């Protein structure tokens with residue numbers, strides 16, 4: 001039977017604990033698992049049998065979360081890890097090698113711009129930043145060393161929606177996987193795999209957990225990419241020396257990327273999610289659809305109110321009819337444009353700083369996707385390390401404040417914004 005989203009967000013991957021009947025998924029707080037005998041241990045270590053060895057690789061609580069997220073995204077498998085940034089490295093690691101590059105949107109979470117423009121250079125990887133809406137520029141940036149195309153669904157901070165279907169076509173023609181960061185949309189609002197994405201990455205820190213409690217990340221594989229076709233992805237298609245010459249794609253088919261992520265990625269990079277974090281995120285996902293509906297409803301009300309405010313220069317919410325991205329909501333994010341957008345104030349940088357300092361209900365934090373409404377002045381914080389050109393491209397100029405709308409009463413949020421706007425311009 002094919003269950004609906006609301007049923008799957010509660011049940012997918014979970015079943016009563018076989019040992020105790022516990023209805024809720026237990027937190028398996030253990031580092032290791034007893035082998036039945038030496039043959040069993042050998043079979044596990046050879047990947048001939050699937051089971052638990054050591055919690056750096058697999059843990060039963062984390063495994064439930066992996067199956068739940070894979071199911072909600074419509075993927076074949078998923079690997080959870082310690083943060084959203086870890087998920088990005090885990091997604092790229094099997095694809096990349098020194099001298100290789102990937103093409104990426106220039107509208108990304110500030111930390112991702114830094115990770116991609118600075119830190120990965122030490123691995124010999126290069127990110128080529130392009131305007132992801134300029135399809136000629138995306139196609140032109142692909143060269144013989146390009147290994148992937150990367151975008152966010154609803155771009156942080158501006159809330160711009162990427163046309164995943166158009167990007168998947170470009171990736172297909174180039175024989176490349178499309179990686180989509182679906183953090184700000186969540187699988188409730190957008191299902192990138194149905195639109196042609198190969199891999200989906202998440203910061204589960206955000207809406208999936210939804211309470212601002214634990215860090216986490218996830219890589220979901222669609223299982224649809226032929227890793228052996230071009231010879232470009234030897235980690236997945238060629239013999240793996242650390243597993244007696246096993247070829248992941250040949251052996252595991254549509255689960256190749258997931259098995260590689262656990263057996264090589266987590267084993268050797270060690271960016272493991274802990275079972276406590278998996279527990280909090282499982283609790284969060286049980287109410288994902290209800291929360292996202294309210295995030296979208298509140299964001300629509302607040303954005304429309306802000307847009308007509310005399311101190312406001314612009315609001316980027318794609319759910320507003322005035323947004324150039326409004327026609328993509330129906331096609332890409334049919335259940336709504338999310339809860340994240342920016343507001344540009346007529347008073348510029350100084351007004352933004354005063355505005356952020358004057359808010360009482362909104363918290364000034366470097367986070368998004370919490371049940372609470374959050375605000376941050378990107379140019380002086382998350383996007384601070386970026387050049388002015390990078391800030392503008394990312395939609396995080398000095399006159400702009402990022403807003404993550406929570407699930408409180410919309411009227412209370414509007415009242416708080418009103419008093420802060422008046423103070424900032426007083």
Ligand SMILES: *Cc1c(COP(=O)(O)O)cnc(C)c1O
Pocket residue numbers: 083084085086109111112152156181183184202203204205206215216217368
């Ligand atoms: C927060 C975020 C990340 C990074 O995730 P962490 O869990 O903070 O490491 C990546 N992408 C997007 C869109 C984010 O919002």
